[in-house]
Amino acid sequence: MSKKRVLTGVTTTGIPHLGNYVGAIRPAIAASKAPATESFLFLADYHGIIKCHDPAMIHESTQAVAATWLACGLDPERTTxxxxxxxxxxxxxxxxxxxITAKGLMNRAHAYKAAVQDNLDKGQEDQDHGVEMGLYSYPILMTADILMFQANEVPVGRDQIQHVEMARDIAGRFNHRFQELFTLPEVKIDENVELLVGLDGRKMSKSYGNTIPLFEGEKKLQKSVNKIVTNLKEPGEPKGTDESPLFEIYKAFSTPQETAAFAQALAEGLAWGEAKKMLGAKINAELAEPRERFNELTANPAQIEAILQAGAQKARQEARLLLDAVRDAVGVRALK
Incomplete structure (x- = not known):
């Protein structure tokens, strides 16, 4: 029985935080260990330069993202x-x-349509003002990422479904026009994916400024946890699980039994300060070892680079075979 191929890309435009860990990193690493799955995970640095024009950030993020995945347990021997x-x-x-991609298909891309609408809302005469070709055509690059390794499934959030659908459309057009070479990928939506709340109760996001850094030291981690919004209820007063983001974050790092006990303690009047200490300890217990590994990796970038180069060599052996077939199908071949 052939293995199912699952492909995931991570854009290198920021430093991973606790929400990234709970919502994407932890479940993807767990899924990569399934015997029937063949995982492909890549750092999407060319995608990164579409929006981020800070070379230092692209470089720093590439190192941090790679080190994070490796520190959290990604096995480069099992995963490409x-x-x-x-x-x-x-x-x-x-x-x-x-x-071979229709311009009309790109016109319907959500990111491009949003940019056009923003210009119209601002009264810009040119609806394409500020739109660069990277933004306009990046769904094609995403399609190449997916089709290059014949991915069967692409795990995405609901806002990314369109990109996988476009990949299917483009693959289908190529297969019909030239030769049936490409696997048509399927969207994989995890209905149980955890969207971690941030310090203020909204989704944890860098744009909201409500994140908890993933690999801060124990003391700094506790300081971040102490910033979680709570109400003014005193120690001894019953507290509900919906009265602070603290409970939802605790739940993401605990067993059902531990979560139930924590809820009971809140109902019995646990002080918010004590609750935050419990949460800090719970997060630290899970991340202490990965944090140490992360620090070791970032102190030795050559080690990260060696792992990435080994992965690239493995990936290119396969990519070359498919690309040779694609070139031949479109007529780009040696003269005989």
Whole structure:
């Protein structure tokens, strides 16, 4: 029985926080260990430069993201772990697919439509003002990422479903026009994915400024936890689980039994300060070992680079075979 291929990309435009860990990193690493799954995980640095024009941030984020996944238990022997920019075959495939993609399909891309609408709302005469080709055509690059390794499933959030659908459309057009070479990917939506709340109760997001850094030291971690919004109820007063984001964050790091006991303690008047100490200790217990590994990796970037290069070599062996078939199908071949 052939293994199911699952492909995930991580954009290198920021430093991972606790919400990224709970919502994406932890479940993806767990899924990669399934015997019937073949996982491909890549650092999407070319996607990163679409929106981030700070070279230092792209570089810093690439190192931090790679170190985070490795520190949290990603096994590069079981997973094909690579940096997008190390696979030139992806960029060549991107161009070939660009040549057969309808402009109308790109016109319907959510990010492009949002940019156009923003210009219209601001009264801009040119509806494409400020729109660069990276933003406009990045669904094609995402399609190349997916099709290059014949992914069966692509785990995405609901806001990304359109991109996988576009990949299916483009793959189908190529298969019909030239030769049936590409697997049509399926969207994988995890209905049970945990969207961790932030310090203020909204979704934990860098744009909201409500995140808890993933690998802060124990003391700094506790300081971040202490900033979680609570009400003014005194110690001894009953507290509900919906009265502070604290409970939902605790739940993400606890067993059902521990969560129930914590809820009971709140109902019996546990002080918010004590509750925050309990949460800090719970998070630290899970992340202390990965934090140590993260610090070791970031102190030795050459070790990270060696792992990425090994992953790229593994990925390119396969990418080259498919790209050769694609080139031949479109007529780009040696003269005989």
């Amino acid at each position: 772990f690579y940096r997008q920019s190390d696979i030139p075959e992806i960029m060549e495939l991107n161009w070939i697919l660009t040549c």
